Amino acid sequence: MPRSPTTLDAFSAVGEPRRRDILDLLARGERSVTDVVQALKLTQPQASKHLGVLRKVGLVRVRGAGQQRLYSLNADGLRPIHDWVKTFERLWGERLDRLDQYLQQLQTQEKPNGGSE
Amino acid sequence: MPRSPTTLDAFSAVGEPRRRDILDLLARGERSVTDVVQALKLTQPQASKHLGVLRKVGLVRVRGAGQQRLYSLNADGLRPIHDWVKTFERLWGERLDRLDQYLQQLQTQEKPNGGSE
DNA sequence: TCGAAATATTCTCATATCGGAATATATTGT
C-alpha cells in the first residue's frame, strides 16, 4: 500500500498554508477567483486549484454570477477540526482550576509503562 | 519553485490521520513506541517516523527511560490550530444572537463583486 | 456569431510523502 491522498478531508486541506490564507480571506466575505488572485498574489490556476480542493472537501461554496464564480466560506466544514482540537483544550490549561489540574495529572500518569509484572 | 514541504508545522503534521490517532492516544498518557505500535497496529518504523515528525513540529515530547523512549503530548503545540479555527467559530453560528448575525451578514455581503462602476 | 473576460482543466516537472524492508544505533543485563 503506497500512499494515501492528502487532499480529501478538511484536515489535510487546511494543512496547506495557501489554503488557510484563502479561508482567512473568504471569512471576510464572498470573493471571486480574481479577487483571490489579487489579494493573495497567486496565479489564476493556482487559485482555481486550491479553491477546487477546498470545495471538494466542503470548506467553501461556489455561486455563479455572470462569468464570475463567487466563492464563500462554508464554516461548517471546519467544525470537525474545531471539535477535534477542542478535545485537547484542557491539556494546555486554558482556565484550569486546581482540582482539574490534579485529575489531569492522574490521567497523564495513568500508564507510565507497559509493565505487566 | 516546485513545492513546499508539508511536514514542518503543526497544521500539516496533523493532516495525517495516523498522527492524529497517535495524538489521541498520547492524550491519555505517556506511551512508549512499542505501546503506540500495538495500540494503533502500526509497524515499528512507521510509529517512530510519525512520532519523529510530531516531535519535530513540537506536538510531542520524548523522555528516555531505560531503553525505552516515552512520548507524551505537548498540547501547547495544538494551540495555534485551535486559535486559528476559533477565528471561524462565529461563522458557523455556535451561539449567535440576532445582532451578531446581522453584523455578520453585513460582513459577508461586504464585497459582493469587484464592481467599480 | 465573434471576441473578450473569467475561470477551469490538462500537462509536465521536481519533490515530498508514506509505506515496507533492512539495517543501524542505543541501552541494559550478564
Next chain:
DNA sequence: ACAATATATTCCGATATGAGAATATTTCGA
C-alpha cells in the same frame, strides 16, 4: 564483550502534490 530488547535511520518504490505554462471552457456583450 556479547546478546537481547527497544528504537531510529536509511533505502527503495509508488504516488500524490504544488507550481507553472498552455489550453480549454464558460459566459457575456456587440
